[in-house]
Amino acid sequence: MDSARDRIRTASRLVVKVGSSSLxxxxxxxxxxxxxxLVDVLAxxxxxxxxxxxxxxxxxxxxxxxxxxxxxxxxxxxQQAAASVGQGVLVARYTSSFARYGLRVGQVLLTxxxxxxxxxxxxxxxxLGRLLELGIVPVVNENDTVATDEIRFGxxxxxxxxxxxxxxxxxxxxxxxVDALYDGDPRRPGARRLGDVRGPEDLVGxxxxxxxxxxxxxxxTKVQAARIATGAGVPVVLTAxxxxxxALAGADVGTYFHPDGRHPGTRLLWLAHATTxxxxxxxxxxxxxxxxxxxxxxxxxxxxxxxxxxxxGDPVDLCGPLGRVVARGLVNFDAGEIPGLLxxxxxxxxxxxxxxxxxxxxxxxxxxxxxxxx
Ligand SMILES: Nc1ncnc2c1ncn2[C@@H]1O[C@H](COP(=O)(O)OP(=O)(O)O)[C@@H](O)[C@H]1O
Ligand SMILES: N[C@@H](CCC(=O)OP(=O)(O)O)C(=O)O
Numbered sequence: 001m002d003s004a005r006d007r008i009r010t011a012s013r014l015v016v017k018v019g020s021s022s023l024x025x026x027x028x029x030x031x032x033x034x035x036x037x038l039v040d041v042l043a044x045x046x047x048x049x050x051x052x053x054x055x056x057x058x059x060x061x062x063x064x065x066x067x068x069x070x071x072x073x074x075x076x077x078x079q080q081a082a083a084s085v086g087q088g089v090l091v092a093r094y095t096s097s098f099a100r101y102g103l104r105v106g107q108v109l110l111t112x113x114x115x116x117x118x119x120x121x122x123x124x125x126x127x128l129g130r131l132l133e134l135g136i137v138p139v140v141n142e143n144d145t146v147a148t149d150e151i152r153f154g155x156x157x158x159x160x161x162x163x164x165x166x167x168x169x170x171x172x173x174x175x176x177x178v179d180a181l182y183d184g185d186p187r188r189p190g191a192r193r194l195g196d197v198r199g200p201e202d203l204v205g206x207x208x209x210x211x212x213x214x215x216x217x218x219x220x221t222k223v224q225a226a227r228i229a230t231g232a233g234v235p236v237v238l239t240a241x242x243x244x245x246x247a248l249a250g251a252d253v254g255t256y257f258h259p260d261g262r263h264p265g266t267r268l269l270w271l272a273h274a275t276t277x278x279x280x281x282x283x284x285x286x287x288x289x290x291x292x293x294x295x296x297x298x299x300x301x302x303x304x305x306x307x308x309x310x311x312x313g314d315p316v317d318l319c320g321p322l323g324r325v326v327a328r329g330l331v332n333f334d335a336g337e338i339p340g341l342l343x344x345x346x347x348x349x350x351x352x353x354x355x356x357x358x359x360x361x362x363x364x365x366x367x368x369x370x371x372x373x374x
Pocket of ligand 2: 018019020021056057059060061083141142144154155156157218
């Protein structure tokens with residue numbers, strides 16, 4: 001037994017994500033035996049007192065057979081139609097499979113916007129928390145039928161990581177059709193399993209390939225998900241659905257991503273990973289230095305231009321003089337108010353516009369520096 005992995009074995013709240021390829025047949029129907037095998041493992045853990053959130057993909061894949069489609073459609077409307085049919089079938093299957101153990105499931109469909117808008121985010125958090133208190137196993141998926149291409153996660157890996165930090169889970173388990181992360185395509189002879197990933201340095205030279213015929217993100221989104229979760233202090237294990245029991249028991253299977261010890265507040269993680277900027281503020285180099293290096297609030301005097309339509313409280317991207325996004329923050333003013341403030345000191349603004357304008361454009365507690373800056 002690996003002691004780091006004790007965090008999986010002893011977790012009192014777990015998020016388990018399972019990919020499409022582990023649940024469905026190549027014919028586009030649910031693989032009942034594999035669903036039951038997964039539920040056997042999750043129900044046993046639930047019975048042992050652990051709260052379990054299941055993030056399940058497979059809606060689109062499970063809708064293919066019923067719609068007479070032989071491959072995953074490329075266009076969004078048909079994918080949504082397949083998801084609409086498949087999601088019902090999938091949840092019906094989970095409902096009866098968990099019922100074998102006297103356990104109930106609750107369907108939770110989330111959009112990227114539910115993670116992005118603070119009010120929705122808090123609402124989703126409350127719903128999931130209440131379901132868990134009531135002893136229900138939430139079955140989460142993206143709300144594929146309403147998500148458009150621009151706002152869609154597409155893969156459930158990052159969604160699962162956000163759910164893990166939303167629910168303050170103790171660990172995240174990513175179950176796929178491959179038993180671990182390898183240093184290259186696992187079908188290639190000589191590919192080596194990575195047993196532990198302690199930080200980005202362990203991923204140098206690792207080829208993150210695409211997923212299979214029904215999966216979407218491949219290893220890229222799994223590694224991104226692991227980064228989001230470990231950055232929030234949540235350990236992650238990635239393995240095959242067939243090894244779920246060993247993974248949950250803390251055995252040395254798959255790849256273990258060690259939490260990196262930083263615990264930024266939930267709000268900043270949400271801001272960095274779950275939002276997209278509704279607009280942009282262009283900063284002069286002095287303001288970039290103040291915000292990024294010295295972690296100061298952003299004042300109107302350092303902003304040279306504003307782009308986009310946003311309201312006070314929205315996330316906006318902060319760009320340096322070369323247009324590169326360096327940070328994201330929750331802005332204190334509507335887009336329309338800002339041009340009149342630019343380049344002016346807060347004292348001057350207060351004198352001419354009133355004391356409510358003696359505020360920073362973005363408070364330093366509401367700013368997250370984006371990794372791409374480094
Ligand atoms: N470096 C790698 N290590 C492991 N698997 C990889 C790697 N590169 C690509 N893959 C592929 O990623 C696939 C899993 O991703 P995906 O199909 O999106 O799964 P899921 O449906 O479970 O989300 C595996 O079948 C594997 O062939
Ligand atoms: N929400 C989609 C997820 C799409 C998908 O394929 O995800 P994954 O198998 O996790 O790479 C579905 O249920 O079909």
